Amino acid sequence: MIIVRGSVNRKEYTSRFSKGILSRSLIRSELSPDKAYEFASRIEEDLKNKGVTEITTDEIADIVVKLLDEEEEKSVSERYLNWRKVREAKDPLIILIGGASGVGTSSMAFEISNRLGIKTMISTDMIREVMRKIVSEDLSPVIHESSFLAYRSMKVAPPPEFDFVLAGFKDQVATVSVGVEAVIERALKEGISIIIEGVHIVPGFIRKELMEKDNIVMFTLTLSDEEMHKNRFYSRCGDIWNNRPLEKYMGNFEAIRKTNAYLEDQARKEGTPIIDNIDVITTVDFIIETLTETYGGMKHVRKD
Ligand SMILES: Nc1ncnc2c1ncn2[C@@H]1O[C@H](COP(=O)(O)OP(=O)(O)OP(=O)(O)O)[C@@H](O)[C@H]1O
Ligand SMILES: O=C(O)[C@@H](CO)OP(=O)(O)O
Numbered sequence: 182m183i184i185v186r187g188s189v190n191r192k193e194y195t196s197r198f199s200k201g202i203l204s205r206s207l208i209r210s211e212l213s214p215d216k217a218y219e220f221a222s223r224i225e226e227d228l229k230n231k232g233v234t235e236i237t238t239d240e241i242a243d244i245v246v247k248l249l250d251e252e253e254e255k256s257v258s259e260r261y262l263n264w265r266k267v268r269e270a271k272d273p274l275i276i277l278i279g280g281a282s283g284v285g286t287s288s289m290a291f292e293i294s295n296r297l298g299i300k301t302m303i304s305t306d307m308i309r310e311v312m313r314k315i316v317s318e319d320l321s322p323v324i325h326e327s328s329f330l331a332y333r334s335m336k337v338a339p340p341p342e343f344d345f346v347l348a349g350f351k352d353q354v355a356t357v358s359v360g361v362e363a364v365i366e367r368a369l370k371e372g373i374s375i376i377i378e379g380v381h382i383v384p385g386f387i388r389k390e391l392m393e394k395d396n397i398v399m400f401t402l403t404l405s406d407e408e409m410h411k412n413r414f415y416s417r418c419g420d421i422w423n424n425r426p427l428e429k430y431m432g433n434f435e436a437i438r439k440t441n442a443y444l445e446d447q448a449r450k451e452g453t454p455i456i457d458n459i460d461v462i463t464t465v466d467f468i469i470e471t472l473t474e475t476y477g478g479m480k481h482v483r484k485d
Contacts, residue, residue: 183228187238200225203241209296210260211462212253220248260296260466263473267297267374272396274299274374274472275365279382280402281441282329283413283430285458289402290378292465297472301368305379308360309353316356323352327429328380329436346436347443357381365391383444384451395475400468401448402458403441409459410438 183198196202200221207217224244228236242265249258267274276293280286287304294302309324318325322334332339332349339348361377365387368375384401391397404410411434418427430437448455456467 183233184235185238185241186235198225206261206264209264209298210257212257263469264297266473273368273372275368275397276376277382277399278376278378278402279399279444280458281444282380282437283410283417284402284404284441285413286378286402289458289464290376292461293468294376296465296469299374299376301373301375303364303375303377305357305361305377305381308364309357312357312360321356323349324356328353329433329440344439346439350440350443354381354383354386358386362388362391365397380440384447384453398472398475399453401444401453401455402464403445403455405457407438
């Protein structure tokens with residue numbers, strides 16, 4: 182039996198060498214499950230042949246990187262190392278992924294959570310749903326509508342020179358942002374990494390003293406191609422569990438595109454990393470590389 186020594190959140194642990202655990206971290210680096218399991222089996226076999234009975238996670242990582250560099254593209258070992266940088270950091274990582282309805286924030290959040298092994302993920306739609314139960318429609322009518330339809334329930338119509346769709350959208354975002362900040366503060370207090378995604382993650386709406394922390398990183402997803410954006414709604418409505426009617430989004434597509442343009446403007450104004458969410462791998466690589474540049478720097482890697 183091979184004993185593995187490692188540490189998580191500065192707590193030392195020992196466990197038996199597991200091909201399954203090693204395979205999962207290789208799959209996160211975009212290796213196919215079969216190849217990941219084959220690599221894990223070869224590494225275990227090699228350790229046994231050398232009579233190794235105890236090894237550290239860092240030593241395993243060195244063996245993995247050497248093998249990946251010998252047999253795979255450089256990008257695979259880079260992904261593997263990026264993932265370890267983020268996991269070894271001493272501060273919890275709070276990733277905020279915003280974008281207009283249908284752009285792909287939920288899907289990208291799921292991909293990133295898999296790639297980085299971040300287990301906690303919440304959507305701003307869920308936060309809004311909780312707020313709807315607590316805050317009555319009389320008190321805050323704007324949160325009881327979709328973001329792109331919030332204008333319909335504004336108590337006072339905006340001045341004629343204002344865009345009414347964006348006036349309602351901003352009202353709802355400002356209100357739901359209070360809930361988003363509460364989740365961020367709780368994650369910081371508990372010391373857990375989390376991904377928060379949704380239309381209410383808008384640059385400029387989260388308190389500056391939170392956004393100035395370099396373990397809180399926001400991304401804005403956009404879709405410059407309107408047809409591709411429309412197709413995203415068709416694709417989502419094809420999901421078997423989907424109960425959101427396609428007509429609602431197609432019938433308000435122009436309003437949704439206005440929120441997309443507004444999100445882009447806010448991202449440019451606030452210097453928020455923005456990506457055209459055309460392709461899953463490109464988007465995920467962009468987010469991971471940006472995180473590694475900002476968050477993965479030496480100042481975050483655990484010293485002890
Ligand atoms: N990069 C991508 N490439 C191809 N398809 C994508 C991509 N991102 C998302 N999709 C698909 O687009 C559809 C909408 O994605 P998703 O549900 O994540 O959007 P959303 O932004 O969360 O929407 P909403 O905020 O309204 O829930 C889904 O069917 C998803 O599979
Ligand atoms: O408010 C919105 O824009 C969307 C975002 O997902 O939510 P709903 O499905 O309630 O319209």
